Amino acid sequence: MNLPISSWAIRNPIPVVVAFTLLMVAGIYSYTRLPVKQFPNIAFPMVVATVIQERAAPSELENQLTRRVENSIASLPNIEVMQSTVTLGVSTTIVQFEIGVDLQKAKDDIESRVNQIRTELPQSIQPPIINALDFTGGALMTFAVSHPEMSATELSWFIDDRISRELQGVRGVGQVSRVGGVNREINVVL
The missing domain is CATH 3.30.70.1430 (Multidrug efflux transporter AcrB pore domain)
Incomplete structure (x- = not known):
């Protein structure tokens, strides 16, 4: 069973090729105009x-x-x-x-x-x-900190006590957090 549109397309190939070409050109044009960002703006209130x-x-x-x-x-x-x-x-x-x-x-x-x-x-x-x-986009930064004369505990304390507080006070900085190092613990033995 042949559909009328397929029969017409076979008998008249030029309009089909022109329509296909126009759609392909429109697709390529749209693709080149599509803005792509690595970090798009996200509006979380x-x-x-x-x-x-x-x-x-x-x-x-x-x-x-x-x-x-x-x-x-x-x-x-x-x-x-x-x-x-x-x-x-x-x-x-x-x-x-x-x-x-x-x-x-x-x-x-x-x-x-x-x-x-x-x-x-x-x-x-x-x-x-x-x-x-x-x-x-671009608002995230990661830093690695090391010091040859400080232990891991001293360095962690220095980052938490001095560096993080200084960075937190800079306008536009939302949050500063340390990943790794030594976390302070207090053990109570009864």
Whole structure:
């Protein structure tokens, strides 16, 4: 059983070849105009609030800083997830908003909320750092650190205590983390 279109195409090959050629040229043209990025812009509505208090214990930071920051931010509209991490001297609160939220407004709202409770926070903290996360290409960097005269423990402590804090204070740096090395442990034997 022959379909009428296939019979017509066999009897009239020139329009078929012209249509095929036009579609092929349009495909090649579109392919050359298609923007390709190794790291495309991704818009996740996330804001990070970082508060640093030099040499403060995590439990102290949690009680004096993190809970107060979370409580001040929690009543903002359109919050999907709020998560806090406390390490030695650093309290980080990540707030993820619903898709479609104006990220600059969300950042400004969090900044104003944190500034409102600034007088309730310890005086020894550094100015809070509020950043909107921007996943634009090229924002990730990886470094390897070594020192011939430092042990792994000393080097890990130096990176956590000095280098990470300095990098965290640079405008535009969202997060600094150490992978590898030695993690500090406290063993309690009863």
